[in-house]
Amino acid sequence: MTLGDKLRSLRIIEGSLRGFNRPMTQSEVVAAMKKELGRGLSQAYLSQIESGARPHMTNTSRELLARFFRVYPGFLVDDPAGYSRELQSELRTADVTVDSWLYSGADQFASDTQLERALLSIAEVPDSRAALLLLGEILRTPGLADRLSEVLQPRPLTGSGHPPPSSSRN
Helix, strand or coil, X not given: CCHHHHHHHHHHHHHHHCCCCCCCCHHHHHHHHHHHHCCCCCHHHHHHXXXXXXXXXXXXXXXXXXXXXXXXXXXXXXXXXXXXXXXXXXXXXXXXXXXXXXXXXXXXXCCCHHHHHHHHHHHCCCCHHHHHHHHHHHHHCCCHHHHHHHHHCCCCCCCCCCCCCCCCCC
């Protein structure tokens, strides 16, 4: 969102808060600033900022506008490219979707307790998306899944585990 977009939005909100049921005009903002703060900006200056003709403003102007609209002064700048106002990033949204899918899968395979437990274990990892990507890489690496299976799930030994007794006794 550009600085101009933010100022237009603030004029809409301020108009509603003041009971106008419409956005405040730039002239109304200028007059209200002078009345309430004792000083303000010109309507032409405000117009240039909103239109983008003046992409930056002075620190004094930013402070005045921030005080008038009751926002943090750092809000009154253009947002960086790719910035999202959403509380969740796209990756976090993907994580939530993956977690939902894993929990749903666990429910569907409740009769297979090992599979259910595996799906729940992945869903409960803080970054389940990364866990699934890691699993994919393990499966793509020749022999790694078999070796990990041997290490993580050793086969039980048959017999006592001791070598057989020698046939000749001394």
